[in-house]
Amino acid sequence: xxxxxxxxxxxxxxxxxxxxxxxxxxxxxxxxxxxxxxxxxxxxxxxxxxxxxxxxxxxxxxxxxxxxxxxxxxxxxxxxxxxxxxxxxxxxxxxxxxxxxxxxxxxxxxxxxxxxxxxxxxxxxxxxxxxxxxxxxxxxxxxxxxxxxxxxxxxxxxxxxxxxxxxxxxxxxxxxxxxxxxxxxxxxxxxxxxxxxxxxxxxxxxxxxxxxxxxxxxxxxxxxxxxxxxxxxxxxxxxxxxxxxxxxxxxxxxxxxxxxxxxxxxxxxxxxxxxxxxxxxxxxxxxxxxxxxxxxxxxxxxxxxxxxxxxxxxxxxxxxxxxxxxxxxxxxxxxxxxxxxxxxxxxx
Numbered sequence: 001x002x003x004x005x006x007x008x009x010x011x012x013x014x015x016x017x018x019x020x021x022x023x024x025x026x027x028x029x030x031x032x033x034x035x036x037x038x039x040x041x042x043x044x045x046x047x048x049x050x051x052x053x054x055x056x057x058x059x060x061x062x063x064x065x066x067x068x069x070x071x072x073x074x075x076x077x078x079x080x081x082x083x084x085x086x087x088x089x090x091x092x093x094x095x096x097x098x099x100x101x102x103x104x105x106x107x108x109x110x111x112x113x114x115x116x117x118x119x120x121x122x123x124x125x126x127x128x129x130x131x132x133x134x135x136x137x138x139x140x141x142x143x144x145x146x147x148x149x150x151x152x153x154x155x156x157x158x159x160x161x162x163x164x165x166x167x168x169x170x171x172x173x174x175x176x177x178x179x180x181x182x183x184x185x186x187x188x189x190x191x192x193x194x195x196x197x198x199x200x201x202x203x204x205x206x207x208x209x210x211x212x213x214x215x216x217x218x219x220x221x222x223x224x225x226x227x228x229x230x231x232x233x234x235x236x237x238x239x240x241x242x243x244x245x246x247x248x249x250x251x252x253x254x255x256x257x258x259x260x261x262x263x264x265x266x267x268x269x270x271x272x273x274x275x276x277x278x279x280x281x282x283x284x285x286x287x288x289x290x291x292x293x294x295x296x297x298x299x300x301x302x303x304x305x306x307x308x309x310x311x312x313x314x315x316x317x318x319x320x321x322x323x324x325x326x327x328x329x330x331x332x333x334x335x336x337x338x339x340x341x342x343x344x345x346x347x348x
Contacts, residue, residue, distance in 0.1 A: 002348040064109035076106035121151030166201030248327035258322035
């Protein structure tokens with residue numbers, strides 16, 4: 001499958017990007033170089049240029065970034081804190097406090113589509129749902145659900161009324177998180193869908209509210225149609241390469257998955273069924289276990305973890321693991337990698 005490269009960001013002093021986020025209007029790019037600082041880039045003449053802004057309130061590695069529809073930047077960290085950043089009229093980025101009350105590290109974060117709330121996945125096995133509290137003038141957290149292990153993935157339903165969580169306890173759960181001006185609704189915190197994925201979950205994504213996708217450490221991507229209700233069957237698509245770490249719907253019937261293979265992989269829904277369309281790079285072939293069986297498949301996997309002599313996988317724009325993926329409205333998406341680059345893609 002072919003894809004065009006729209007933008008490519010490489011900074012000499014940034015060797016690793018463990019997470020990134022691009023604002024909905026694509027004007028700002030925020031990234032973390034596997035440390036506690038956050039760098040802000042601005043789109044100038046169709047290219048992202050580094051600004052003087054370095055957001056430095058966290059004391060340990062930043063683990064999650066996300067932009068709201070109101071151009072607020074959410075950041076969470078292993079130091080158990082979260083901040084909401086907003087640019088003032090003087091161009092400076094100022095943080096708002098979040099009463100996260102986390103006992104352990106924050107691992108992931110996501111704004112609701114309406115921009116009024118955000119969720120934070122915690123190592124303490126629960127999810128913090130945060131909203132603005134006028135009386136105390138800060139963001140306040142309330143806990144939703146309780147898993148048996150760390151929360152590693154979050155995704156909001158387009159209606160902002162449901163939240164999907166994924167955990168290393170192998171379960172994907174969709175909660176009712178509807179709220180009104182009076183507070184939480186009668187069904188707040190009630191699980192609507194629960195799926196046992198069979199392996200720890202790396203990421204989750206919603207497609208226009210009708211399809212829930214989640215990817216696991218066993219190199220599978222699973223699709224559940226929510227139209228059929230909580231008992232609808234789950235389609236299990238196994239990838240013959242290394243596991244995926246992030247997902248992004250780039251259309252109602254198109255999903256991009258990225259991870260240890262250095263290359264985005266496209267999944268398509270055809271005739272009502274999901275299938276692998278292929279890697280988004282020229283000359284890439286899907287790894288196969290072949291007639292050699294388990295031993296050959298194991299050796300092939302080991303080779304894929306080793307860099308080539310040039311330090312770059314031969315068929316990939318990235319030369320290391322893809323760590324995060326952000327979708328845009330028009331079918332484009334961005335990826336960041338442990339090679340220190342951020343790339344904006346467009347399906348051809």
